[in-house]
Amino acid sequence: MSGNERSPLFLPVIYVGGLIFGFGLAVSGMARPEVVLDFLQFEDFGLLFVMGGAAVVTGITFTVATRYLDRAPLTKREYTRRLKDFDRNVVIGGAIFGVGWGLSGICPGAAYASVGIGNYPILFAIAGMFLGAYAQGYWRALRADDTGDATDAASS
Numbered sequence: 001m002s003g004n005e006r007s008p009l010f011l012p013v014i015y016v017g018g019l020i021f022g023f024g025l026a027v028s029g030m031a032r033p034e035v036v037l038d039f040l041q042f043e044d045f046g047l048l049f050v051m052g053g054a055a056v057v058t059g060i061t062f063t064v065a066t067r068y069l070d071r072a073p074l075t076k077r078e079y080t081r082r083l084k085d086f087d088r089n090v091v092i093g094g095a096i097f098g099v100g101w102g103l104s105g106i107c108p109g110a111a112y113a114s115v116g117i118g119n120y121p122i123l124f125a126i127a128g129m130f131l132g133a134y135a136q137g138y139w140r141a142l143r144a145d146d147t148g149d150a151t152d153a154a155s156s
Contacts, residue, residue, distance in 0.1 A: 031113035033105030
């Protein structure tokens with residue numbers, strides 16, 4: 001198998017991972033907006049244990065995988081470290097995300113799991129997430145066009 005081909009198990013494993021993720025969120029209560037809002041109001045710190053547990057399991061998995069495997073088993077891609085600068089966009093995006101999280105009471109992954117436990121009004125928040133992401137992509141494309149036009153004009 002070449003370096004760019006995915007394993008035939010890629011999609012089934014992603015699906016099973018999503019099932020486990022959603023089930024875990026529902027069992028932990030994190031798919032309920034009122035639980036998340038209690039966390040954001042410093043009344044219930046259960047979310048810290050859920051996130052902490054997930055971080056520990058993920059950290060161990062990546063440490064073991066990168067030590068004993070030269071490539072990711074499902075994508076066959078070489079393990080590399082992705083570095084992201086801590087810049088203005090990270091701060092602004094994090095603040096906007098936090099406001100949305102606080103207003104809706106739920107973050108993206110938990111929103112999908114929340115639909116699974118019958119919280120259908122959360123579909124409005126999910127639609128808002130898609131619309132917000134689309135608006136940001138559109139805005140970024142407009143800025144890139146403006147920057148490209150300015151660069152073209154300056155070079156001629």
